[in-house]
Amino acid sequence: MSRNPAGKEWEIRDMLRRANSSPDRHGSLRHETFRRLIDLAHSENAGLKILAAGNIRFFLTDFPDLEEAAIDAIYDLCEDSSPKVRVEGYLAITQVSKTQSKWIKRNVDVLVQLLQSEEADEVVVVKKALAEHLDMDPKTTLGVLCDQIIPQNDTADEEELSTRERLRSLVLAFMAGEAKRAICERHAVPGEPVLYEGLFAAIPHLGMKDLQLIIKDLMYALPAFKPGKPNERGSELLQLLLAEKATPALKTDLHVGSKTLVLTMTRPILEICEHITCALQVAPAVDLLQFYCTSLIGKITLQKFQPAEQQWIVCSLARVLGAAEGQRHTPRLVSLRRTIVDACPYLLEVGYPFIYTFT
Numbered sequence: 001m002s003r004n005p006a007g008k009e010w011e012i013r014d015m016l017r018r019a020n021s022s023p024d025r026h027g028s029l030r031h032e033t034f035r036r037l038i039d040l041a042h043s044e045n046a047g048l049k050i051l052a053a054g055n056i057r058f059f060l061t062d063f064p065d066l067e068e069a070a071i072d073a074i075y076d077l078c079e080d081s082s083p084k085v086r087v088e089g090y091l092a093i094t095q096v097s098k099t100q101s102k103w104i105k106r107n108v109d110v111l112v113q114l115l116q117s118e119e120a121d122e123v124v125v126v127k128k129a130l131a132e133h134l135d136m137d138p139k140t141t142l143g144v145l146c147d148q149i150i151p152q153n154d155t156a157d158e159e160e161l162s163t164r165e166r167l168r169s170l171v172l173a174f175m176a177g178e179a180k181r182a183i184c185e186r187h188a189v190p191g192e193p194v195l196y197e198g199l200f201a202a203i204p205h206l207g208m209k210d211l212q213l214i215i216k217d218l219m220y221a222l223p224a225f226k227p228g229k230p231n232e233r234g235s236e237l238l239q240l241l242l243a244e245k246a247t248p249a250l251k252t253d254l255h256v257g258s259k260t261l262v263l264t265m266t267r268p269i270l271e272i273c274e275h276i277t278c279a280l281q282v283a284p285a286v287d288l289l290q291f292y293c294t295s296l297i298g299k300i301t302l303q304k305f306q307p308a309e310q311q312w313i314v315c316s317l318a319r320v321l322g323a324a325e326g327q328r329h330t331p332r333l334v335s336l337r338r339t340i341v342d343a344c345p346y347l348l349e350v351g352y353p354f355i356y357t358f359t
Contacts, residue, residue: 146198
């Protein structure tokens with residue numbers, strides 16, 4: 001057995017040639033070759049590690065006793081000190097998933113963690129690998145991606161929480177960026193239940209930047225959010241935003257220690273809700289109208305806000321009412337109309353300067 005790298009490489013390549021031509025796929029020659037490849041993953045020589053990364057997959061399905069060790073060896077290559085070795089490790093992960101689909105979920109989880117790499121060119125390779133996994137198994141891959149954006153209910157320390165927040169943002173950016181076209185055009189339907197379940201579970205916990213990213217840059221491009229008529233997904237998103245985001249945001253804005261208030265937290269969320277109901281028309285506008293009538297247009301509440309905010313509320317209310325009138329009429333809409341009529345004297349007084357400016 002040669003001890004120098006060149007001799008070892010020649011020896012392993014010779015074993016590979018003989019193993020590949022062996023009629024006994026489960027024989028001792030192939031088993032020993034596989035074992036040697038796994039050992040090479042921990043060699044001190046980068047070339048030998050790269051040789052291992054490129055060939056482990058050819059033996060993976062034939063020897064269950066070495067399978068786990070082989071997978072761990074590939075993961076070790078992804079953390080090697082050599083950039084070339086790491087990249088070969090990333091590529092090997094994809095090849096393993098193509099060889100045996102049972103490893104897809106675990107491999108995607110590893111690739112997601114690798115998004116945190118500080119080497120931009122390596123992140124490109126990782127993202128390409130994730131995109132290939134989306135094509136292989138959209139349901140499983142989307143499930144892993146969504147798991148990463150849902151906060152865990154545990155008592156992690158501050159450093160771990162910070163790491164999770166960063167990883168969540170990286171995953172969201174990938175889903176709304178490089179993976180957007182694949183998700184929206186090819187994989188939204190087969191992975192739809194997993195995708196929406198994951199996104200909706202994450203929304204209550206997202207900050208405004210990530211919320212706008214995932215809704216505007218990803219969800220608006222999904223089939224359920226193509227402009228049309230109210231549907232289940234659009235309605236579910238609207239209700240989620242109103243209950244989990246707009247309501248607590250308004251409570252925060254109303255308790256700021258100032259004589260005249262600004263919709264700092266609430267307005268960006270309501271603008272999204274208005275777009276969903278009025279522009280896309282994928283959710284019942286009457287649901288948003290109910291929120292305005294219940295929480296915003298009462299005189300006592302409205303007069304707490306600065307004039308510009310009051311005018312925005314009135315104009316937004318008018319747009320939402322117009323959208324509701326264009327959708328299916330319900331007894332609730334009739335009731336809300338009466339509420340708005342009763343509030344009209346003060347609403348017109350508040351909105352008059354704005355209306356006058358644009359007439």
